[in-house]
Amino acid sequence: MTNGEVFVWELLGTATLILLGVxxxxxxxxxxxxxxxxxxxxxxxxxxxxxxxxxxxSAPSGAHLNPAVTLGLAVAGRLDWDRVPVYVAAQLLGAIVGATLGWLVYKLQFDTHDDPSGTRGIFCTAPTVPGWPWNLLTEVVATLVLVVWILLSPAARAGEQGVPQFGNSALGYAAVAFVVVAIGASLGGPTGYAINPARDLGPRIVYALAPIRGKGGAEWGYAWVPVVGPLVGGALAGLLYLALPTPA
Structure with a gap:
């Protein structure tokens, strides 16, 4: 698959993810x-x-949807490093497109909401108790769970380099959905579980630019945490994969 094809499929998948998430x-x-x-x-x-x-x-591109997943695969030797910028650029642009569409779908509801200053959480995450070292740790651990699962899943190991093949039948990609639900239900309370730099940064940019009446600030002082934390978690997952015995 060419870099252009990877970019298109990854953009479409990430835009869909963020549209539905927002x-x-x-x-x-x-x-x-x-x-x-x-x-x-x-x-x-x-x-x-x-x-x-x-x-x-985005199954044709391997459906990374997440720079942390892309980084984890590259660190684990499952993806060529020269592909990483293509995936990440598509994911960030897709997140911006998806968040913009989400805002447009709910435009009238935004216009009539009784607390417009509290709408940032629709787009991006924030800690319930601010404490950057602990907030960062939360994002690292939550993302580590996700990317380790992807790397160690037998279905993912069966795929070609950088393209986990979960398929679209039975559990298929629904298995990944179950993991995300489990992370949200169990580890999402402290920070809102970004676990994906593009998922947080792209919508945060849209929130900062969108003409939402009475909105609050984008909280850029915190924005590095849901970017750096997931990237660290993804990289640690790749290193852990390399350190573990090769499954039979």
Whole structure:
């Protein structure tokens, strides 16, 4: 597959992921939305199934959807390093496109929401208790769980270099969705579990630029945590993969 083809499929998949992820949080948060008050469980399941949908769309490129996954595969020797910038650029652009579409879908609800200053959480993450070293650790550990699972999954090991083959039948990519739901339900409380630099940075950029009435700041002082934490977690997962015995 050419770099251009990788870019297109990865962009489409990531845009789908972020559109549905931003959408479920908007549905739960915005006052004049049918999902108002749906709670953390609905958000966790929404993001999980968003991963399933986005991964299914971008199956031809391997459905990384996440710079931390791409980095983990490269560190593990499962992806050529010269492919990494292609994947990451597509993921970030796809996240920007998906977040923009999510805002447009809920434009009227944003315009009539009773707390526009509190809408940043629809787009990006923030800690419930600020403490950057601990917030960073949370993102590292949560991402480590995700990327280790991807690297050690028998289905992923069966794929060619850089292209985990989970397929689209039975559990298929739904297995990844279950892992994301589990991470959200178990480890998502402290920081909102970005576990994906593009997932947080792309929508944060959109929030900063979108003309949302009465919105608050984008909190750029925290924005490095959901970027650096997942990248560290992904790299550690790749190193752990190299250190473990090769499965039979």
């Amino acid at each position: 959408g479920v949080v908007a549905n739960v948060t915005l006052r004049r939305s049918l999902g108002r008050g749906g709670g953390w469980l609905l958000i966790s399941f929404g993001w999980g199934f968003a991963v399933f949908t986005g991964a299914s769309v």
